[in-house]
Amino acid sequence: MRYRTSGGLLIQAAGAVLVTALMASCSGGTGSSSGDGSSPGGVPAARKTFDPPLKFGGGSTSGVDLKDAAQPSTDSGDKLWPAVTLSGGVALVTANSGIEAFDVSSGRTNWTAQTALPASPDGGTRATPLIASINGKPTVFAAFGRGVAGSGTTPSRSVIEVIAADAGSGKQVWDTQVDENSSPDDIWGNDDQLAAPDITAAQVVAVDANSVVVTSYETTYVFDLNSRQLRWKRQSFRALSLVDGIVAGEQAPQYMQRQLVGYSAADGSQRWSASPVDGVHPASLAGPALLAIDREDGFTIVDAHSGATRASITRTAHTHPWRCEYDQASLIVCRDDMYHQPDAIVALDANTLQQLWVMASTTGGRLVPSVTTVWHGAIYGETRNGAVVLDGRTGADRATPDNAPIAVDAYAAVTWGSENTVYGTPTAG
Numbered sequence: 001m002r003y004r005t006s007g008g009l010l011i012q013a014a015g016a017v018l019v020t021a022l023m024a025s026c027s028g029g030t031g032s033s034s035g036d037g038s039s040p041g042g043v044p045a046a047r048k049t050f051d052p053p054l055k056f057g058g059g060s061t062s063g064v065d066l067k068d069a070a071q072p073s074t075d076s077g078d079k080l081w082p083a084v085t086l087s088g089g090v091a092l093v094t095a096n097s098g099i100e101a102f103d104v105s106s107g108r109t110n111w112t113a114q115t116a117l118p119a120s121p122d123g124g125t126r127a128t129p130l131i132a133s134i135n136g137k138p139t140v141f142a143a144f145g146r147g148v149a150g151s152g153t154t155p156s157r158s159v160i161e162v163i164a165a166d167a168g169s170g171k172q173v174w175d176t177q178v179d180e181n182s183s184p185d186d187i188w189g190n191d192d193q194l195a196a197p198d199i200t201a202a203q204v205v206a207v208d209a210n211s212v213v214v215t216s217y218e219t220t221y222v223f224d225l226n227s228r229q230l231r232w233k234r235q236s237f238r239a240l241s242l243v244d245g246i247v248a249g250e251q252a253p254q255y256m257q258r259q260l261v262g263y264s265a266a267d268g269s270q271r272w273s274a275s276p277v278d279g280v281h282p283a284s285l286a287g288p289a290l291l292a293i294d295r296e297d298g299f300t301i302v303d304a305h306s307g308a309t310r311a312s313i314t315r316t317a318h319t320h321p322w323r324c325e326y327d328q329a330s331l332i333v334c335r336d337d338m339y340h341q342p343d344a345i346v347a348l349d350a351n352t353l354q355q356l357w358v359m360a361s362t363t364g365g366r367l368v369p370s371v372t373t374v375w376h377g378a379i380y381g382e383t384r385n386g387a388v389v390l391d392g393r394t395g396a397d398r399a400t401p402d403n404a405p406i407a408v409d410a411y412a413a414v415t416w417g418s419e420n421t422v423y424g425t426p427t428a429g
Contacts, residue, residue: 047089047105049410050427052378054389054399056413057425064107064424066414068095071125081199082406082414082422083126087138087167089411091424094126094142099165101140104412104424111170115161117146117177127203131167134207134225138167143202143214145180160202160216162223176228180216181235205249206242211265213242215249222247222265232268237261241304243289246271248304250283250293258283260293262307272307280321287326287350292334294321299334301353311353313346326350327374331392335371342368345379347392357395372404380404 057063069084069091083094090110093100098114129142141164150156157179164174180202202216211231212223220239222231239249248262258281260274277295286292289304299322301311315322315336320343324334332348344360345368361368369381369388378398379390387404388397403425405413410427417423 047411048427050429051410052376052389053405053408053410053413053427053429054378055401055427055429056403056405056408056415057423057428063415063417064091064102064104065417066091066093066102066422066424068100069093069414069422070420072123080420081128083128084407084414084422084424085128085131086407086409086412086414086424087131089409089426090167091412091414092129092131092140092167094129094144096120096123096126098144098163099129099140099142099170101167101170102424105426111165113140113163113165113170113172115144115146115163116175117144117148117159117161119144120147125199125201127199127201130204130207132207134164134173134209139164139173139207140167141174141204141207141212143204143216145202145216146177160214160221162202162204162212162214174212174225174228176212176223176230178221178223178230178233181219181233205239206247208242208245208265210245211242211247213239213247213265215239218252220247220249222268231266234263234268237263238283240283240285240291241289243305246305248291248307250291256280258293260291260302260307262304274302274307282321282323284323285326286324286332286334290326290332292322292324292332294323298322299324301332301348311348313348313355315344315346315358325371325374327376327378327392329376331356331374331377333371333374333379333392337368337370342370342381344368345371345395347379347395356393359395372406373408375408376410380408 069082071080085092089104091102091104096119100112101110129140132139143162146159146161148157148159159177160180161177165172200217205213205215214221215238219235220237221233224231237251239247241248245265246262247265251259251261253259253276257276259276262272281294283293286301291304292299292301297316298314302309320336322334330350332350334346336343346358347356359368367383369383371381373380377392379392382404387401389399391398403415405415407414414424
């Protein structure tokens with residue numbers, strides 16, 4: 001499960017409050033819901049939970065086929081990351097036609113929420129949906145790249161459509177559209193190297209009581225939540241978080257330069273900026289109100305609201321750009337890993353930012369896993385021996401399940417199948 005923060009809101013089921021709200025809201029509702037009223041989104045109210053889980057079902061033999069979460073077969077690397085997230089055992093998918101919700105335990109489609117504009121016949125890469133608590137209600141947001149055909153002398157145009165649906169019923173509660181404007185970085189193809197991961201499709205990055213932040217390639221769009229109107233947009237800037245009214249992320253001030261920066265969500269004015277770094281150094285979301293940026297000699301973690309440096313980790317010999325991920329509890333895991341070629345892992349305490357341990361690739365040493373996800377003190381990944389779960393506090397091997405999940409919560413996991421297929425399966429231990 002990927003984590004994104006937006007100030008005081010609970011995002012991506014980051015804590016028990018949002019999961020409880022999702023499990024307690026009513027199912028059924030209007031539109032395309034197929035819930036039976038047993039629980040929110042049709043999830044059975046009583047089910048075993050494992051926190052963190054160490055065993056998972058076996059792909060296509062016992063899982064739910066999440067075919068609409070798979071990316072086009074023409075993609076590669078991190079662009080293949082499925083467009084799915086989990087919350088309370090429900091798989092939420094950004095499909096070509098809209099948002100879909102599946103109960104992983106039963107395999108049932110709980111609901112669908114479709115976009116107003118049709119998807120292109122050949123589909124395209126999509127980003128994961130985002131869950132935000134809006135007025136106390138779990139709400140699923142997703143963004144879609146759409147094309148509007150021209151007519152007569154009116155040219156065709158590219159549009160970003162954003163929709164939001166009640167997480168329990170699937171009833172659509174919010175929508176907006178905006179013309180998509182490419183930044184110079186999009187045109188020259190530098191978008192793969194500004195911020196991590198490599199999914200650059202339209203994506204809802206963060207939501208709070210006032211704003212909705214959307215990125216597409218190298219451009220950020222900030223909408224007013226209430227009026228649904230575009231407040232401002234900025235090219236060559238990719239937002240990663242929204243913290244107490246500050247939209248923070250990474251920009252390219254000049255060619256082959258990178259810079260962390262924060263802008264006011266209200267008017268787009270710059271509130272802070274870090275010193276630019278030469279070269280291609282992607283940024284990543286390191287936790288609640290924290291950003292990380294790769295350096296030539298390691299990585300730096302900064303406060304997303306103020307820009308203040310919180311930690312600076314030196315690792316002189318690293319092969320790939322560092323990227324960090326929060327386990328939604330107490331751990332930040334940073335890794336030197338690209339295209340499943342891991343070189344090192346560094347684990348930090350999310351509260352103190354003290355380094356807990358390091359695992360580096362050495363001759364005759366332990367095999368460094370290629371990390372697939374992190375959650376509640378567990379680090380999931382793969383070595384040439386198969387799947388492995390590491391203890392996040394110590395780095396010790398904790399379990400060797402049959403599958404390494406790419407998204408996980410206490411109820412369910414998402415795993416790869418064969419040939420880019422994606423499955424959801426209940427947790428088993």
